[in-house]
Amino acid sequence: MLKIANVEYLGQFKVNSGLLRVSDPCYDKSIWCTGTIADVKNGTWEAYMKLDPSGNRVSELLTFHKDTTAKLIRNDRWDEQNIDIGVESGQCGIFDNSSYPDGDVGVADESDSFYGKCRQATESDFGGVIDFGTISNSGYGNGSYLCYTMEDRDGITAVKIVFIEKEDEDDDEVEELNYDFDDDNKDYYNYDDDY
Numbered sequence: 001m002l003k004i005a006n007v008e009y010l011g012q013f014k015v016n017s018g019l020l021r022v023s024d025p026c027y028d029k030s031i032w033c034t035g036t037i038a039d040v041k042n043g044t045w046e047a048y049m050k051l052d053p054s055g056n057r058v059s060e061l062l063t064f065h066k067d068t069t070a071k072l073i074r075n076d077r078w079d080e081q082n083i084d085i086g087v088e089s090g091q092c093g094i095f096d097n098s099s100y101p102d103g104d105v106g107v108a109d110e111s112d113s114f115y116g117k118c119r120q121a122t123e124s125d126f127g128g129v130i131d132f133g134t135i136s137n138s139g140y141g142n143g144s145y146l147c148y149t150m151e152d153r154d155g156i157t158a159v160k161i162v163f164i165e166k167e168d169e170d171d172d173e174v175e176e177l178n179y180d181f182d183d184d185n186k187d188y189y190n191y192d193d194d195y
Contacts, residue, residue: 018038022035047061
């Protein structure tokens with residue numbers, strides 16, 4: 001397991017196809033707002049998630065091949081992928097493409113369906129893993145998100161989805177409100193005047 005600051009370890013999953021699918025699990029493979037990443041290292045991958053400063057939202061879902069070096073991670077050279085990841089169910093994941101369902105993904109309340117397993121992984125916590133992928137809640141919920149990769153000489157060795165950008169986290173801070181009233185004696189919470 002990698003030691004990465006400010007992230008929570010979710011578990012491991014297997015990749016056998018050399019392709020990762022990035023998708024909301026409610027979508028089948030034909031939906032346009034999903035994507036695949038090729039030249040991915042097969043084997044065991046580790047999943048992590050990063051929460052926003054409030055600890056109430058997932059800001060990033062990250063996966064690393066188990067052989068990813070600390071040096072590569074420290075270099076922090078992520079390449080943006082040309083994938084527009086759409087989210088409709090408030091969650092998104094990174095999965096081995098060959099194990100992702102080709103047709104029907106099931107429904108959320110079917111615990112033995114693909115979609116049901118993904119929903120279970122995010123219900124009790126913000127994220128988790130299934131046998132062939134990782135899943136987490138998607139920041140502020142539904143929307144469109146960016147995906148990034150890192151690679152070494154053997155191929156893609158790290159993938160992340162960014163749900164909340166750093167500047168979005170800063171915007172989330174509550175500003176202190178300063179009211180400048182002309183009438184200091186007026187009770188603005190219990191008034192009879194019409195405005």
